[in-house]
Amino acid sequence: METRVGKETSIAIADAVGLCDADIVAAYPITPQTHIVEHLSELVADGVLDAEFIPVESEHSAISVCCGTSATGARTFTATSSQGLALMHEILFIASALRLPIVMVVANRSLSGPISIWNDHSDIMAERDIGWVQIFAENAQEAQDLTIWAFRLAEDKRVSLPTIVNLDGFILTHMIEPVVVPDKTSVQKFLPIFEPVLRLDVDKPVSIGPVGIPDIYTECRQAQQHNLTQAYGPIVETLGEFAKHFGRQYLPVESYRTEDAEVLLLTMGALSETAMEAVDNRRSRGGRVGLVRLRLWRPFPFEDLYRAVSDIPVLGVMDRAISFGGPIGPVASEIKSAFYHRNHRPNIVEFVAGLGGRDVALADFEKMFDVLLETKETGKIPPPRMVGLRE
Amino acid sequence: MAVQSAHPKWTELAVGTAITEPGGARQNRTGDWRSSRPVWKHSECIRCGVCVMFCPEGCIQFNLEVEGYPNADLEYCKGCGICAHECPTACIAMVDEEE
Amino acid sequence: MEGLNVFTARLFPKDNHFVSGHRACQGCAEALAVRMVHQILGRNTIVASATGCMEIISSPYPETAWAIPWMHVAFENAAAVASGIESGLKVLMRKGRIPQRRINVVGMAGDGGTADIGLQALSGALERGHNMIYVCYDNEAYMNTGIQRSSSTPFGATTTTSPAGKTSMGQQTWKKNLTMIATAHGIPYVATASPSYPMDLARKVEKASKINGPAYLHIYACCPTGWRMPPEKAIEVGRLAVQCGVFPLFEIVRGKLTITNPISNFRPLKDYLGIQGRFRHLDDATVAEIEKRVQEEYRRLESRQALGY
Numbered sequence: 001m002e003t004r005v006g007k008e009t010s011i012a013i014a015d016a017v018g019l020c021d022a023d024i025v026a027a028y029p030i031t032p033q034t035h036i037v038e039h040l041s042e043l044v045a046d047g048v049l050d051a052e053f054i055p056v057e058s059e060h061s062a063i064s065v066c067c068g069t070s071a072t073g074a075r076t077f078t079a080t081s082s083q084g085l086a087l088m089h090e091i092l093f094i095a096s097a098l099r100l101p102i103v104m105v106v107a108n109r110s111l112s113g114p115i116s117i118w119n120d121h122s123d124i125m126a127e128r129d130i131g132w133v134q135i136f137a138e139n140a141q142e143a144q145d146l147t148i149w150a151f152r153l154a155e156d157k158r159v160s161l162p163t164i165v166n167l168d169g170f171i172l173t174h175m176i177e178p179v180v181v182p183d184k185t186s187v188q189k190f191l192p193i194f195e196p197v198l199r200l201d202v203d204k205p206v207s208i209g210p211v212g213i214p215d216i217y218t219e220c221r222q223a224q225q226h227n228l229t230q231a232y233g234p235i236v237e238t239l240g241e242f243a244k245h246f247g248r249q250y251l252p253v254e255s256y257r258t259e260d261a262e263v264l265l266l267t268m269g270a271l272s273e274t275a276m277e278a279v280d281n282r283r284s285r286g287g288r289v290g291l292v293r294l295r296l297w298r299p300f301p302f303e304d305l306y307r308a309v310s311d312i313p314v315l316g317v318m319d320r321a322i323s324f325g326g327p328i329g330p331v332a333s334e335i336k337s338a339f340y341h342r343n344h345r346p347n348i349v350e351f352v353a354g355l356g357g358r359d360v361a362l363a364d365f366e367k368m369f370d371v372l373l374e375t376k377e378t379g380k381i382p383p384p385r386m387v388g389l390r391e
Numbered sequence: 392m393a394v395q396s397a398h399p400k401w402t403e404l405a406v407g408t409a410i411t412e413p414g415g416a417r418q419n420r421t422g423d424w425r426s427s428r429p430v431w432k433h434s435e436c437i438r439c440g441v442c443v444m445f446c447p448e449g450c451i452q453f454n455l456e457v458e459g460y461p462n463a464d465l466e467y468c469k470g471c472g473i474c475a476h477e478c479p480t481a482c483i484a485m486v487d488e489e490e
Numbered sequence: 491m492e493g494l495n496v497f498t499a500r501l502f503p504k505d506n507h508f509v510s511g512h513r514a515c516q517g518c519a520e521a522l523a524v525r526m527v528h529q530i531l532g533r534n535t536i537v538a539s540a541t542g543c544m545e546i547i548s549s550p551y552p553e554t555a556w557a558i559p560w561m562h563v564a565f566e567n568a569a570a571v572a573s574g575i576e577s578g579l580k581v582l583m584r585k586g587r588i589p590q591r592r593i594n595v596v597g598m599a600g601d602g603g604t605a606d607i608g609l610q611a612l613s614g615a616l617e618r619g620h621n622m623i624y625v626c627y628d629n630e631a632y633m634n635t636g637i638q639r640s641s642s643t644p645f646g647a648t649t650t651t652s653p654a655g656k657t658s659m660g661q662q663t664w665k666k667n668l669t670m671i672a673t674a675h676g677i678p679y680v681a682t683a684s685p686s687y688p689m690d691l692a693r694k695v696e697k698a699s700k701i702n703g704p705a706y707l708h709i710y711a712c713c714p715t716g717w718r719m720p721p722e723k724a725i726e727v728g729r730l731a732v733q734c735g736v737f738p739l740f741e742i743v744r745g746k747l748t749i750t751n752p753i754s755n756f757r758p759l760k761d762y763l764g765i766q767g768r769f770r771h772l773d774d775a776t777v778a779e780i781e782k783r784v785q786e787e788y789r790r791l792e793s794r795q796a797l798g799y
Binding site (some may be wrong): 395396397399400408413414415416417418419420421424428438439440441443444445446447448449450453464466467469470471472475476477485 | 499500502506507508509510511512514516517518519521522525526548549551552553554556557558590614685688714720721722723724725726
């Protein structure tokens with residue numbers, strides 16, 4: 001029987017890992033990820049979750065331990081944030097190259113310096129090319145659900161890839177929201193016992209992580225690129241399976257009130273919820289604005305994006321990070337490149353908002369819509385702007 | 392498990408580029424690195440096994456050629472000379488390989 | 491030869507799990523030590539290897555020298571990966587998903603991967619008490635990258651980043667004491683070993699395998715290439731290291747230290763240094779200074795042994 005309760009998002013995630021019967025949790029504490037791993041250690045201590053909780057001495061070791069555990073065939077979970085994710089950087093590439101289906105929750109937080117414990121997407125945008133499946137949650141329900149789904153997807157033999165579920169630090173991790181929690185039996189029905197493609201087995205020895213001489217390195221990389229790109233099919237399929245089991249459907253890209261819209265704004269993560277409210281407000285005053293929420297980040301859902309944007313002439317992209325010295329917004333530059341060869345290319349307006357915990361209020365979205373509508377009128381693309389910057 | 396190709400197409404790689412044939416390095420004949428090879432004088436060999444134990448290649452074994460005596464598998468012997476140097480009866484000579 | 495009958499060599503296990511065809515240099519005593527360790531540990535063993543000589547010489551795709559499960563992730567995390575493998579096996583056995591049996595989980599790295607870049611991961615794994623064996627194969631420099639100094643390079647040795655020159659006589663620092671760092675974690679077993687003393691090494695590896703909890707083995711591994719010496723002397727130099735007091739063989743079982751190959755009269759240090767090109771530039775005064783320190787350190791081990799802890 002599913003139950004409907006109010007709980008903190010971090011607790012919902014930890015409980016979801018418990019429902020998934022994770023075998024291993026290896027983690028190092030970092031704000032704002034801490035509540036997730038604290039609660040997991042409680043679940044283990046109380047005997048609710050039969051897992052090894054490995055309190056490592058760094059995030060580098062957290063992900064290294066996860067590589068070892070996953071290679072034995074143990075269902076493996078970790079969580080981190082910001083500097084911790086950056087410290088893992090080196091190993092993240094290896095985990096995907098070795099096709100180890102680790103599930104990691106990242107409580108998105110800005111990167112130092114100056115040191116900031118607050119929310120933006122600097123941490124994950126710096127890890128764009130690590131070869132993991134990467135998805136963003138918008139609310140507690142989704143964070144719980146995508147955590148459960150992530151194990152199913154990662155461990156799918158066609159995929160066998162590590163998977164990150166992103167959620168915004170504090171503004172989502174520490175939020176108490178109503179969550180429909182599935183019962184264990186239905187989770188078990190959705191998520192079969194993990195059977196790895198290859199494992200460290202003394203009866204069938206394999207060497208994992210050999211030297212890739214120039215003669216094979218290119219082939220290894222192509223295999224990896226193909227594998228992650230092709231994961232798109234299983235992603236859509238398993239999200240559909242999730243919907244069948246639990247009645248909640250998540251899509252790689254979601255649209256909100258895009259019918260007859262003149263301009264669209266693209267967002268990722270929890271601020272999409274505020275953005276939807278802003279859309280409602282503007283619509284109530286007759287503004288033809290809509291929202292595109294990019295949920296799946298890797299593999300990049302090109303076709304879903306094209307469908308969502310359709311032939312709408314102006315698309316604003318709200319980035320939560322900066323690509324220093326380059327195109328300012330990492331997401332915007334991806335979106336631009338996605339449209340480059342299309343017959344219909346919307347005018348793309350770049351916003352950078354909500355850095356290091358800076359609030360993005362309804363009024364800020366109103367301003368962004370103003371800019372987008374003005375762009376629609378004038379046909380002139382304004383330069384990228386930092387929302388809420390004091391000048 | 393079939394021997395994995397040294398020049399695989401990308402579709403032929405095992406998951407994660409794992410090597411699925413244990414001990415496949417045996418295909419790598421390191422013997423051609425050698426400039427000299429060990430030769431045992433059986434009349435002085437006490438068959439103690441010191442040469443077997445200290446060979447970094449693990450390529451010296453008993454009974455390879457003559458029953459009861461050690462010999463080096465020249466497919467792998469790199470000619471380091473440890474066996475000759477360590478032999479308690481000095482019954483192993485390192486002999487230059489002819490060009 | 492350990493004061494034992496040479497025929498004991500025939501008792502050494504024969505099954506190779508680190509096979510011929512590996513690409514180590516001629517006379518590599520590290521490759522020899524790896525083979526010996528795994529002859530003792532046997533087939534029920536899983537290895538997590540750091541980046542380094544032993545990793546590259548054993549695993550260029552598609553040929554592996556490993557006949558047992560082996561995994562390489564990165565340079566500084568062999569201890570962490572090994573601790574993960576141990577934990578994974580433990581939980582899967584507990585849940586009945588894989589058969590219950592005793593499997594040796596081994597983390598291995600060179601001195602750079604242990605004393606320098608991997609020290610934190612090692613400390614974490616030892617402190618957490620995983621039932622694993624960590625082996626440091628110490629060839630006293632970064633040989634894989636071209637003989638750069640590490641914190642395990644001995645005083646006075648010339649390397650490519652501690653070169654002897656007009657104003658320097660090589661490495662300016664004393665070798666980091668890894669066995670005592672490991673011991674300070676309160677783990678049940680710490681030992682030094684050398685492939686030049688195979689029976690001693692075999693006994694220690696076996697002990698490390700049987701003890702519950704983390705075991706740390708520090709194995710002397712001559713690198714003829716990096717030490718600038720003839721490959722055939724790779725075993726001899728290991729004996730001289732012990733006889734001169736440079737690399738004492740001892741074990742520390744639950745804190746109690748025993749010198750397993752005691753020295754009553756030190757051989758002159760020159761015998762050890764003299765056969766290695768890396769020490770060729772040292773003057774007599776420096777040799778005397780090193781000798782004094784080496785013998786003092788040995789006496790410290792004896793004192794600790796006498797105190798019974």
